[in-house]
Amino acid sequence: MKALVLGGGVAGITTAYELLKDGWDVTVLERLEQPALFTSFANAGLVAPGHAYTWSSPAAPKILLKSLYRNDQALRFRPSLDPALWRWMWKFMTNCTAEKAKRNTMRKFLLCRYSQSLLIDVVAAAGVKYDGLDGGLLYLYRTPETFEAGKVKAEILQSAGADIDVLSPAAVGECDPVFTPAIREQIAGALFAKTDASGDARMFTQGLADVCRSRGATIKFSTEVTGFETEGRRVTGVRTKEGLESADHVVLSLGVYSPQLARQLGIDLPIYPVKGYSMTIPMDDPRDAPRLGGVDEDNLMAFCPMGSRVRLTATAEFVGYSTTHKPSDFRHMTDVAKALFPKAGDYAKAEYWAGLRPMTPEGSPVFGRGEFENFWLNTGHGHMGWTMACGAARICADLIADRQPAIDLDGMLYGK
Ligand SMILES: Cc1cc2nc3c(=O)[nH]c(=O)nc-3n(C[C@H](O)[C@H](O)[C@H](O)COP(=O)(O)OP(=O)(O)OC[C@H]3O[C@@H](n4cnc5c(N)ncnc54)[C@H](O)[C@@H]3O)c2cc1C
Numbered sequence: 001m002k003a004l005v006l007g008g009g010v011a012g013i014t015t016a017y018e019l020l021k022d023g024w025d026v027t028v029l030e031r032l033e034q035p036a037l038f039t040s041f042a043n044a045g046l047v048a049p050g051h052a053y054t055w056s057s058p059a060a061p062k063i064l065l066k067s068l069y070r071n072d073q074a075l076r077f078r079p080s081l082d083p084a085l086w087r088w089m090w091k092f093m094t095n096c097t098a099e100k101a102k103r104n105t106m107r108k109f110l111l112c113r114y115s116q117s118l119l120i121d122v123v124a125a126a127g128v129k130y131d132g133l134d135g136g137l138l139y140l141y142r143t144p145e146t147f148e149a150g151k152v153k154a155e156i157l158q159s160a161g162a163d164i165d166v167l168s169p170a171a172v173g174e175c176d177p178v179f180t181p182a183i184r185e186q187i188a189g190a191l192f193a194k195t196d197a198s199g200d201a202r203m204f205t206q207g208l209a210d211v212c213r214s215r216g217a218t219i220k221f222s223t224e225v226t227g228f229e230t231e232g233r234r235v236t237g238v239r240t241k242e243g244l245e246s247a248d249h250v251v252l253s254l255g256v257y258s259p260q261l262a263r264q265l266g267i268d269l270p271i272y273p274v275k276g277y278s279m280t281i282p283m284d285d286p287r288d289a290p291r292l293g294g295v296d297e298d299n300l301m302a303f304c305p306m307g308s309r310v311r312l313t314a315t316a317e318f319v320g321y322s323t324t325h326k327p328s329d330f331r332h333m334t335d336v337a338k339a340l341f342p343k344a345g346d347y348a349k350a351e352y353w354a355g356l357r358p359m360t361p362e363g364s365p366v367f368g369r370g371e372f373e374n375f376w377l378n379t380g381h382g383h384m385g386w387t388m389a390c391g392a393a394r395i396c397a398d399l400i401a402d403r404q405p406a407i408d409l410d411g412m413l414y415g416k
Contacts, residue, residue, distance in 0.1 A: 003400070004029060004238055004247035006225050006261070007379075009040040010205045010386055011365075012253035014393035015378050016212045016219075017122065019251075022397050026217040027247070028209075029240060031224035036205035039255050040386070042278045042353040043201050044302035044313040046293050047119060047387045048137055049112035050162050050193025053153060054104035054363040055316075055383070056095035074300035076317040084259070085318060088272040091361035104362045105156050107411055111364065112384060113161075114407050115391025116197065122390050128207035131307035132199035138167075138175060138294035139191040140340075146298050147188040154191050165192040176291045183340060190294075198293040198304045200311075201386040220245075225254070227264055228375075235265070235375045249400050251376045255358040256321065258379040267370040267414065271380040273321055273356035277329050278313040279337075280306075280353070281345035288343035299336045310344045312337045316357070316383075325354040357383045365392055367399060368413035376400055377414055 003019045005012045008030030016026045032038065067077045079085075095104060123132065141147035154164050167175060169184040175192060209219055220242070229237035229244065238245045252258050256273040263269075283289045283305070293304035301314040314333040330352060338347060359382040360366065366380045378396040381388045395405040 001025065001249075002027065002247040003249045003251065004245055005251045005253060006238065007253035007255060008032070008035040008209065008219060008221070009038055009253065009255050010036060010201050010389040011255070011378055011381060011392060012251070013205045013209045013212065014122070014389045015251050015253055015396050016217050017126070017208055018393040018397035019400070020212060020215050020217055022401055026212065027245065028212070028217065028219040029223045029225055029238065029245065030219065030221050033221050034206065035209040035219065036202040039355045039357065040201050040205050041355060042280060042311065043355065043386055044278065044293070045198045045200055045304040045306055045311050045386065046137060046295070046302055047116055047197040047199060048193065048384065049109055049116055049387065050137060050157060050164055050191075050196045051139060051295060052105060052109040052112045052157065052384065054095070054101050054108060055359075056092050056104065056361055056363065057101040058096055058098050060096050061093060074315055076315065078317075078319055080320065082320060085272060088270060088361060091270055095361050102156055103411070104364065106160055107362070107364050108384065109157055109160050109162065110407050111391055112387045115388045118390035118394055122208070126208060126211045128204055128211060130199040130204035130207060132197065133293065133305065134197045135292055136175075136192055136194040137196035137198065138172065138292055139193065140172070140294060140296050141188050141190060142186060142296070142298040144188050150191055150297060163194045165194060167192050178288065178290050178341060186339065198306070200306045225261060227261075230265070230372065233371060233373050235372050249374045249376060251378055251396060251400075253378050255379065256356045258358065258377075262370070262377070265370055265372055265375060267377070269366060269377070269380060270360050271358050271366075272318070274359045274383070275315070275317040275319055275322070275354055275356055276313055277315050277325060277333065278311060278353045278355070279330055279333065279350040280309050280311050281347055281350045283308050283310055283345045284343065288341070289345060290341060296336060296340060299332070301333055301336050303337065303341065310341070321356065323354045323356060325352055329354070358385065359383065362411065364412050366412065366414050367392070367395055367409055368416065370414060
C-alpha cells in the first residue's frame with residue numbers, strides 16, 4: 001500500500017518516518033531541493049511543552065492594537081486587504097477569552113508533551129544527530145509585574161503536570177552561569193521548565209529524511225504539487241509539475257501553503273502565515289554563551305545554543321507570504337541579545353533568516369480529513385511545529401491505520 005506525503009518539512013518527514021514504521025510504501029513530494037529548507041530551516045529550536053501557551057489570550061487584542069501604532073513591538077500587525085487575514089483574525093479574536101485560552105493551551109501542552117516523548121524515542125531508534133540539548137529551558141522576565149503574570153499563566157501548565165520551577169535572579173545564575181550578577185540585574189526572575197529541551201529542527205529533519213530513504217522511502221525534490229485527481233470520495237492522483245503521482249493515501253503537510261491546495265478539495269483550513277526572524281551566530285567561547293535555551297519573555301526573543309552556534313529568534317508579523325528580510329528587522333533582537341549575552345559569539349558573522357509559522361487561530365494543528373476518505377491532514381502546527389512534529393506524525397499515522405491515537409484530539413480534527 002502506497003502513501004504520498006506532500007511536503008518535506010519537519011511535519012512531512014516525521015509523518016513519512018511513522019508511516020514507514022507502519023509498513024507503508026512511502027513517497028514524499030517536496031518543491032525545494034532538500035528537506036527542511038522552508039519554515040523548518042532555522043527556527044528557535046525549542047522543544048517546549050513548558051511554553052505551550054496559546055497566542056489567542058485575553059491580552060492579545062490589546063497587544064494587536066498597540067502594534068498598529070508602535071514599531072518596537074514583538075508582534076507586528078499591518079492590516080492588509082487579504083480576506084484570508086481578516087477571516088483568520090476574526091477566529092483568533094473569538095478565541096481570546098480566558099476560558100478558551102486555557103482550553104487551547106491545555107490541548108497544545110498535551111500534544112507537545114506527547115510529542116517530546118516520541119522525539120526521544122525517534123532519536124534513540126533512528127540515531128539522528130541534531131545538536132539536541134536536555135536540561136530544561138529558562139523563561140526570563142524583566143519586571144516584577146511581568147514575572148507575576150508569568151507565574152499565574154504557568155499555573156495552567158503546572159496543573160496539567162508541567163514541571164516548572166520559579167527562580168530568583170540568583171537561582172537563574174546557578175542554573176546557567178552565563179547570567180552573571182551584572183547580567184542578572186536585567187532580570188526580575190524566571191520560570192524554569194525542567195524537562196523542556198532544544199535542538200536543530202533542520203538537522204533533525206534532514207537526518208531523519210536520510211533514515212527514511214535508507215528504509216525504502218522515496219523523496220522527490222523539486223516536485224511542486226499543483227492539484228488533485230478525484231473519483232467519488234477518493235483522491236486518485238496528485239498532480240505535480242513533473243507529472244501525476246498516485247497512492248492509496250495522501251497526507252497534506254505543506255505548512256503555510258496547505259490551505260491553497262486543500263481548498264481544491266473543498267477543505268477550508270484556518271492557517272495563516274505569521275512571519276518570524278532568526279539569526280544564528282558562531283559561538284566564540286561556549287562558557288560565554290547560554291548553556292540552556294529559553295525565552296526573554298518581555299521582548300519575546302528566544303535563544304538557544306545549538307552545537308557551536310547560538311540561535312536567536314523574535315517577532316510575529318502578519319505580512320502575508322513574504323520571507324524577505326532587511327537589517328532593521330534584526331536591530332531590536334540584536335540589541336536585546338547583546339545585552340543578555342554580550343560575548344555569546346561573533347554577532348558580525350550572524351546568518352539571517354525569516355520564516356512563516358503556519359498558524360491556526362487556536363495554535364493547535366489540524367488532523368483528520370474532509371469529504372475525501374483517503375486525503376489526510378497534518379498541518380498548521382504554528383509556532384510549535386518542531387515540538388509537535390513527532391507526536392503529530394504518529395497521530396496522523398494512527399488515524400490512517402484506523403487506530404485510536406494516544407491523546408484526545410478534541411478540537412484538532414477537521415470539521416469536528
Ligand atoms: C522564527 C520562528 C521560530 C520558531 N521557533 C520554534 C521553536 O522554537 N519550537 C517549535 O516547536 N517550533 C518553532 N517554530 C515553528 C516551526 O518552525 C514550524 O511550525 C514548523 O517548521 C512547520 O513545519 P511544516 O513541516 O509544517 O512546514 P514547512 O517546514 O514549511 O514544510 C512544508 C514544506 O512543504 C513544501 N511545499 C510547499 N508548497 C509545496 C507544493 N505546492 N508542492 C510541494 N512542496 C511544497 C515547502 O517547501 C516546505 O518544505 C518557529 C517558527 C519560526 C518562523
